[in-house]
Amino acid sequence: MAKGVLLVNLGSPDSPTPKDVKPYLDEFLMDERVIDAPKWLRTLLVRGIILRTRPKKSASAYAKIWWDEGSPLIVISERFSDKVQKQVKIPMALGMRYGSMSIKKALGELSKKGVDEVLLVPLYPHYAMSSYETVVVKTMEEQQAHFPKMKLTTLPAFYKSPEYIKVLSESIADGLKGFEYDHILFSYHGIPERHIRKSDPTKFHCKIDGSCCYINSVAHHTCYRHQCYDTTELVKSYLKLDENKISSSFQSRLAGDPWLKPYTDYEFERLAKEGKKRLAVITPAFVSDCLETLEEIAMEGKEQFTEAGGTDYKHIPCLNDSDAWVGLMAKWINEWEASDVLPV
Template identity: 60%
Template sequence: MKGVLLVNLGSPESPEPKDVKPYLDEFLMDKYVIDVPYLLRALLVRGIILRKRPESSSEAYKRIWTPEGSPLVVISKKAHKKVQDRVDVPVALAMRYGNPSMLSGLQELADKGVTEVMLFPLYPQHAMASTTTILVLAEELRKKHFPQMTFTIVPAFYNKKDYIQNLADSIKKHLEGFEYDHLLFSYHGIPERHIRKTDVTKSHCKIDGSCCNTPSPAHEFCYRHQCYETTKQVVALLGLPKEKYSQTFQSRLAGDKWLEPYTDVEINKMPEKGIKNLAVVTPAFVADCLETLEEIAMEANHQFKEHGGENFLAIPCLNDDDNWMDTIAKWITDWAKN
């Protein structure tokens, strides 16, 4: 019997520091997130970061928390229900960190007799700190608890025609009535070393102006290439001229070199360049979360206006948009027929 496990990032149980701290510990101690030796990672995370970060993160989560709970989890549950209503195979929802856990999601499917699982990381672009860590944990859980199961992995869907169409249509819909000077595509940032680590050729990725546009097997796992390709294809559908849009990377941490240009730096420069009305879309996420609601819709909005901007529009993620739900259901149904 076939079934599906939808997996997203996750969220603390509450926005209080007592719940934020264990969530951050689980997240930041993941070797695919902070990819340094264990002892150094423990020193950084438990010796330094977790001494202060839970308090500041708690304040950020409190700004976006809803009566129903974490926006990411609430939205994901709504999307899960809509997908399940559209398909004939069991669908479970899980988070890589926090609850509902991947173990509980796989157990839910196993209890229904599922032995063939479509493992669906809800990330358009492939990255170590998102896709890889899900696949590794899923395989560990399978070997330990569900040896009878087999997995079919949904690869990064950054360039799938129906996803691109859904994204372009959503952007177009939300831009209606907003006279924007510029559309910014802001993707979650990652350390540059992650790009080099995921280069299967060990030689292609230079993180320069050409490697992402030069065909290579490396592109199958190259987050940077996949982000630029998503933007390129959406822009083509929207018919945007070059001067009307740009792409940046957000959420960097101090210390290492992360992908550039940086979202906050570029947004703060825009008003002096004559960009007074800015729209921002965040295509690294399919569901709104801390990075889209607090970092962009609140903080970036505030900073843009502090630097002379006038109007700011944070375009929502696809969330539980019915057309996007139809697309996911179609992918599942096509797989289930085989």
């Protein structure tokens, strides 16, 4: 069989305009793994309420971070893919879960090159039904519908791979150079608390209070909250950080439901008021900088922190297309190509 690799990231509208943002948001929010309500209710919420006002607001946010080359997430993902391709022998393609750079198109590119065995790489370190899982399910649907002879192998969530923690930690250390911080905030993307319970295969392990994280369980393989806190602990250990100077939080929530806490925007205010005047923020749920990191954290976060009394604020970039991250992904792909070995 001829092997190939499919990298998949979140996606982006084609331009920072309400006209292009609206269909992108429609596809994203109508995903049953993002808003996991019955279809009739999801349709009412998304198309009857959210899409009446959200596209204009989101377009304005995208416009703040848009590059001359296009969407930062797309541009970074393309640069990353191109660099990895130079270090591997087998064909690669890049697809997005939402938007015009579809998974179907990417699988088609590989098929045209004679590929019939694909390593699917969801570009998410952690497992969540609204990120990792929806990529896997959508890819399987497209493969079965259009490329039935193709074989799929999926790279597991790699958040605790020692090699990955090394690359992530050293990238953070580089970002911290020259910055005298009082505190480091690990801000992860938020998800509804019910997603944690839905992803629990045991249906009883997860309590979302921290107590269950220290009980070894199969539930940890699909528990986003556990994996996020685990990432913070692994980085803390690698960099020998003072546990009194680090904490974790969750950003990007929707009103109306309890989401994972503590909320990042509340933490900006709390930390500043507690005298943490110099704050460094990292976003380990993302491997590529995007709207949620460049606008919500780097811009809005700085404003929220300084308004609450903070004085110095630094957003540390994601891994993006750094040489170390490119090299690690190429290593994983080459190991799989040679002997079907997966890193985690």
